[in-house]
Amino acid sequence: GVYYVQYANASASIITGTYVDVTLDPALAFQGSTLPATDLGNQKYRFDTGDLDPGESGQFSINFNVDCAAPLGATHCTEAHIFPDTICPPMAGWSGANIVVEGSCANDSIFLKIKNTGTAPTAQSLNFIVVEDVLMRESGNFNLGIGATLELDPIIGTGATFRLEAQQEPGHPYGGMPAVA
16 A cells, blocks of 8 residues: 655744654555655654745655455554644734644544643634544534543444544634544
């Protein structure tokens, strides 16, 4: 199989020394990539993406083999994260809350979380949705203090793809809807 990793500098500043860490699912064996990879151990690989101008973006691919013992139709949990990942100076009207989402698989269950990693509580109630393949499975509201986490009820894996999307704090420098699948 092939993963395509897209990255971007969404700031108005040049960001130097960027890199992307990718953690592959245990059932996937790294075969190669279009950017040189540094093996960090435990299925984690680092890809240097260099200096990025404001608005600059790029893409690289990772080739892998799936373990023959992996269940047919299984969803493989793989993560990519770019560094440095500091947030720009505060924007007018932004409370300082920063919403991030996480997902993990353990045995036959999927665990989804919404966290506030910012410097302030959310200023208002925000929305989230959980999608199973293409159908909405769950929706709700959340309001999180500094460092607080909302753990959703575990989902029994069925081979479907589950996606969590959460509303970002209004005025956040990057906006959008943080998502994990």
